[in-house]
Amino acid sequence: MASFPPRVNEKEIVRSRTIGELLAPAAPFDKKCGHENWTVAFAPDGSYFAWSQGHRTVKLVPWSQCLKNFLLHGTKNVTNSSNSRLSRQNSFGVSKNKPCEHVIDCGDIVWSLAFGSSVPEKQSRCVNIEWHRFKFGQDQLLLATGLSNGRIKIWDVYTGKLLLNLMDHTEVVRDLTFAPDGSLILVSASRDKTLRVWDLKDDGNMMKVLRGHQNWVYSCSFSPDSSMLCSVGASKAVVAAILV
Template identity: 30%
Template sequence: WSLDGTLLQEFIGHQDWVSSVSFSPDGLQLATASADGTARLWSLDGALLQEFVGHQDWVMSVSFSPDGQQLATASWNHTAQLWSLDGTLLQEFIGHQGSVMSVSFSPDGQQLATASSDRTARLWSLDGTLLQEFVGHEGWIRSVSFSPDGQQLATASRDGTVQLWRRAEVLDE
C-alpha cells in the first residue's frame, strides 16, 4: 500500500496463510513467511526471486540481516534457520522445546534472537552457539526485538507482559 491507501502490488504464491513480512534494508525486496512451510523472497514488482524450503512446519517469522545479505526464519518445528539469499541453508538453531514464534537480528548482524512457545527467548551466535537464555514469562513469547544499540532485548508474551532484558557480555576468546 502507498501512504494514500493505493494498493501497489499483491504477492501471490504461498499455499497457506502468510504469517510474517519484512522489507530488505535497502527497501527493494520483501521476504514473507507462511504456514505452507516456506519463506519467499520477492522483488517489489511481485516477482518471486527465491523460495526457502527446509522447515517441516509453519514458518512463523522472517527477518533480514542488517546488511540485507541473509534471512532468518522461525518455525513451528522448534527451530530457526539462517539462509543466504540464494536459498542456501547456512545454519539451523536447535534447542527450543516449543515452536519458534519470532526471530530478530542484532543491529550489528552478528547475533540472532529467537522467541518461543516454550516461554523462553534465546540469543545465538550465527554459528548456532547458544549465548544466553531469557526465562521469566508465564506464557508463549510471541515477539522479540533488539534495542538500537543491541544491548537490550524486549520480549512480548501471551501472558500479557512485555519484558526488557539486558544482554550478557559476550567476550571474544
C-alpha cells in the same frame, strides 16, 4: 481517544493506496493447512522482500524489480508477469551480480522471519541500491526462519542455500529479531517460554537463554543501540533484558 505522534502525517495516511498484490500459489504440500501468510519482512537495505506463503515455503523477491512491475502493470496480473521474468533469470543465470528470486522449502510451517546483515541498519538504508554479492563476515545478508517444530533455519539470501540449523527450542518459534548494529546476533522468542540469543558469526553458537516469561513468548525487539531487548507474551507483561 487515540492519536498519532507528531512525526506522523495523517493526511499522507489517508492518501495511501494499494500499488500491487502478491499471491501465494496453490498448496504444494500438506493440504490440511490453508494459505495463511503468517509473516513478512524487508531486508534492512531494501533489497529483498520475504513472506511466508503458508505450509512450509518462504518466497524471497528482489523488491526493486517487484515494485517496478507494480508500477508498470498496476495491481492486476502483477504476480504472474513478475514470477515468469524472475524465474527465467534465476534458471538461466542471466545476471550473476543481480539478486534473484528464491522459493525456499523450510521443511515445516514458518511462523517468523527476520533479515540479518553485518552492515548496521543506519548505514544500510538507501534509495538507489547497487546490487552486489556479500562476503560472509563483511556485508553478509541472511534470512532467519522460525518454524513450528522449534527449529530456526538460516539461509543465504542471494543463493537460497541453507547455512545453519538451530535446534534448541522445544516449541514453535513465534518471533525473530536481529541486533541492528550489524553484529549478526539473533534473538528468538518461542512458545517454550524462553528467548534464546544466538551468535551467527560464531557458527550459530547459543550465547544465552532468557527465562523471564511464565507463558508463551510472542514477540521481541532490540533497542536502536542493540543494548536492550524487550519481549511480550501471554502473561500480558513486557520483559526487558540488558544484553551488554
